[in-house]
Amino acid sequence: MDDFDVLVVGGGPAGSTCAWSLERLGLRVAVLDAKQFPRDKVCAGWITPQILAELELEASHYAEGGRTIQPIYGFEVSLAGGKSARVTYPEVISYGILRCELDAYLLERCGAKLYLGQPLRELRREGSHWVANGFLRAPVLVGAGGHFCPVARQLAGDVRSEEPVIAAQEVEFELDAEQAARCPVSPEVPELFFERDLLGYAWLVRKGSMLNVGIGRQDTHDLAGHAREFLALCESLGKLPPRTPPKRHGHAYVLYDQTKRALGGDGFVLIGDSAGLAWPQSGEGIRPAVESGLLAARAISNKDLASYSRDMQERFGVRNRPRPYPSDYLPRVIRTWVVEKLIGNERFARRVVLDGWFLHRDQAPLESL
Numbered sequence: 065m066d067d068f069d070v071l072v073v074g075g076g077p078a079g080s081t082c083a084w085s086l087e088r089l090g091l092r093v094a095v096l097d098a099k100q101f102p103r104d105k106v107c108a109g110w111i112t113p114q115i116l117a118e119l120e121l122e123a124s125h126y127a128e129g130g131r132t133i134q135p136i137y138g139f140e141v142s143l144a145g146g147k148s149a150r151v152t153y154p155e156v157i158s159y160g161i162l163r164c165e166l167d168a169y170l171l172e173r174c175g176a177k178l179y180l181g182q183p184l185r186e187l188r189r190e191g192s193h194w195v196a197n198g199f200l201r202a203p204v205l206v207g208a209g210g211h212f213c214p215v216a217r218q219l220a221g222d223v224r225s226e227e228p229v230i231a232a233q234e235v236e237f238e239l240d241a242e243q244a245a246r247c248p249v250s251p252e253v254p255e256l257f258f259e260r261d262l263l264g265y266a267w268l269v270r271k272g273s274m275l276n277v278g279i280g281r282q283d284t285h286d287l288a289g290h291a292r293e294f295l296a297l298c299e300s301l302g303k304l305p306p307r308t309p310p311k312r313h314g315h316a317y318v319l320y321d322q323t324k325r326a327l328g329g330d331g332f333v334l335i336g337d338s339a340g341l342a343w344p345q346s347g348e349g350i351r352p353a354v355e356s357g358l359l360a361a362r363a364i365s366n367k368d369l370a371s372y373s374r375d376m377q378e379r380f381g382v383r384n385r386p387r388p389y390p391s392d393y394l395p396r397v398i399r400t401w402v403v404e405k406l407i408g409n410e411r412f413a414r415r416v417v418l419d420g421w422f423l424h425r426d427q428a429p430l431e432s433l
């Protein structure tokens with residue numbers, strides 16, 4: 065048997081952050097992941113500066129060795145390519161990163177013993193300990209296996225049939241010199257396109273020599289059709305470089321206020337997408353993954369797992385209580401008209417869409433332990 069204080073299943077941002085925090089407190093941690101790293105993860109890859117602060121990461125240090133960390137100074141926002149608002153800030157308000165690089169960096173840095181390329185095949189309880197795959201033993205288990213986390217499925221009840229998911233598709237590719245010259249998307253100002261039915265949005269995010277084109281929707285019906293429509297719109301606006309690869313990759317995740325997934329139970333906690341934590345309006349999931357990892361580590365080190373749920377609700381609000389927008393009370397045609405006017409309005413786009421929904425500028429970083 066390999067014995068540890070904590071076993072983390074999943075080495076994405078949630079798992080590696082929790083392991084990093086626990087290791088610094090002197091606990092012995094194992095991280096088990098199905099994949100070898102570096103591995104890719106379907107994601108637009110924008111993160112806010114608060115995340116760097118929480119992870120005690122300097123952008124310049126991270127960039128050493130050629131890692132991509134694209135400073136972002138604003139966003140251009142429109143309703144389906146209608147009148148747009150280009151909102152910029154004097155300071156960096158986000159960064160564009162590549163998940164294959166960021167996740168591998170964080171996992172390597174965390175200091176835990178890594179068991180990679182090994183999916184969780186079997187999990188059982190032996191007295192007060194968990195035993196995974198017959199040889200990894202620990203009294204505390206952290207489920208960090210993302211949307212399809214096996215720990216969540218085995219221990220937190222399978223609520224998947226009841227919960228609405230965000231379904232998303234994207235293509236991320238390296239621009240050659242000609243494509244780069246003919247791609248009008250500014251690396252410093254990515255573009256967001258809200259869907260006319262307001263059930264999702266699409267994006268064009270350029271980071272260094274890479275372009276990420278994607279769409280996420282609350283209504284999973286015909287996502288591929290919506291993605292095709294968006295690509296056609298981009299083409300008509302001259303936004304897509306020639307020879308954009310047609311193959312898209314998909315993934316799903318769950319919003320914090322739309323799930324009954326438990327945050328933990330006897331001897332275990334769930335963090336990141338495993339718990340369904342993405343921010344309701346933007347679908348941002350990396351910051352909740354990092355913050356839940358930090359809060360879980362605090363609860364584990366205090367030997368008070370129940371405090372994790374309380375701390376999460378204090379930070380993110382009450383679970384499973386969808387918050388209606390004022391616009392939800394308007395008939396759809398009027399709503400679309402109103403929202404089109406508002407989203408194309410610089411003041412609204414800045415104050416509500418960006419400062420509030422996407423950047424959470426009023427929310428200070430969590431202090432790490």
Ligand SMILES: Cc1cc2nc3c(=O)[nH]c(=O)nc-3n(C[C@H](O)[C@H](O)[C@H](O)COP(=O)(O)OP(=O)(O)OC[C@H]3O[C@@H](n4cnc5c(N)ncnc54)[C@H](O)[C@@H]3O)c2cc1C
Nearest residue numbers: 074076077078098108109110184209210232336337349350
């Ligand atoms: C198209 C798309 C775009 C997005 N864009 C953004 C964005 O720009 N910014 C943002 O903040 N969020 C974005 N998100 C959300 C974000 O990607 C997730 O919220 C984030 O990855 C959650 O991190 P995590 O560590 O919880 O899970 P993950 O990153 O999914 O990591 C889970 C890990 O668990 C491992 N695992 C899975 N099953 C097993 C198993 N059986 N045994 C062992 N290991 C296992 C996996 O290999 C993986 O390494 C996007 C999501 C999608 C789908």
